[in-house]
Amino acid sequence: MNKIITISREFGSGGREIGKRLAAKLGYAYYDSEIINLLANATGKSEEYIQNISERGVYPYAFQFAKSFSMYSKMQQEQTDMMITQQKILKQIAEKGNCVIVGRGADRILREYNPMNIFIYANIESKIKRCRKKRKDESLTDKELMQKIKEIDKERVNYHNIISHVKWGSKENYHLCINTSNLEIKNIISPLADYIENFFGRDKK
Numbered sequence: 001m002n003k004i005i006t007i008s009r010e011f012g013s014g015g016r017e018i019g020k021r022l023a024a025k026l027g028y029a030y031y032d033s034e035i036i037n038l039l040a041n042a043t044g045k046s047e048e049y050i051q052n053i054s055e056r057g058v059y060p061y062a063f064q065f066a067k068s069f070s071m072y073s074k075m076q077q078e079q080t081d082m083m084i085t086q087q088k089i090l091k092q093i094a095e096k097g098n099c100v101i102v103g104r105g106a107d108r109i110l111r112e113y114n115p116m117n118i119f120i121y122a123n124i125e126s127k128i129k130r131c132r133k134k135r136k137d138e139s140l141t142d143k144e145l146m147q148k149i150k151e152i153d154k155e156r157v158n159y160h161n162i163i164s165h166v167k168w169g170s171k172e173n174y175h176l177c178i179n180t181s182n183l184e185i186k187n188i189i190s191p192l193a194d195y196i197e198n199f200f201g202r203d204k205k
Contacts, residue, residue, distance in 0.1 A: 003028070003098040003200050004115035006106040008160075008168065011152040012127030014180045015120035016102055021186060023100040025193045031093055032102040038089050043082060050082065083163070103156070107174070108164040116199050119174040124149065126181040175199065 005022065009015020016032060023030035039050045087109050093099055094113045101110075107117040122130070128145055132138075140148065160168035171177050176195070178188075 001114065002094060002096075004094050004106075004110060004113050005100045005196065006110065006115045006117050007100065007102045007120060008107055008117070008156075008174070009103070009120035010122065010127065010169070011149045011156075012131045013120045013122040014130055014183075014185045017185045018118075018120055018178070018180075018189070018192070019100045019102040021189045022193060022196070025189050026098070026100075026196065029093075029097060029099040030102075031099060035086065035089060035093075035101075035104055039082065039086055042085055042089065045082070105160055105163045108160070108166060116176070116196060117174045119169060119171070119177045121169065121177065121179055122181045123179075 005019075005028070007015050007019045009018075019032065020030055022028070036047050036050050039045070040047045043050070086104060090101065090104060090106055090109050091113075093101065094110050094115075101115075107115065124146055127149055128142055131145060131149070157168045160166070166173050176199075178192075180188075
């Protein structure tokens with residue numbers, strides 16, 4: 001069976017960087033925004049539209065944007081279809097070969113493939129600092145950026161709640177949880193890669 005690593009992460013914790021560096025270190029395929037492109041090709045929808053619903057669990061709140069119940073029902077159906085298509089794409093990716101997948105509820109969607117599930121988190125000070133370093137939202141104050149971080153994480157919780165009863169971020173639901181507060185991401189990749197190789201080789205010992 002292919003070796004699959006899923007990475008769930010708090011916004012600003014460095015999960016995307018960890019995923020990308022791990023994939024390069026291990027020689028695995030890497031999927032993050034690439035999934036948005038695959039979804040756009042499969043559905044004919046814009047990447048912006050897909051980005052809004054592929055990981056954020058928008059449809060429970062769609063009613064406030066709809067002008068009628070029929071419009072709400074149509075929006076809900078479109079978004080449900082999108083999520084089903086995304087699940088199919090994730091399974092196709094898992095069957096192609098060894099890979100690292102960031103977000104999209106892959107830890108639950110691909111559970112039949114026995115992935116290694118990693119959760120990345122950090123304290124709020126480190127997340128703000130990391131966002132600043134990446135030059136994201138430079139116009140926002142620290143207070144505004146903190147609120148944005150909390151809102152995005154809440155959206156990820158909402159999405160996870162739609163696809164699974166398993167609680168997002170609870171340590172018992174992951175094989176490894178990493179606190180990246182005050183850590184330089186590049187410095188933890190080699191020992192993390194060694195740990196992963198041992199994880200996948202544990203049944204052979």
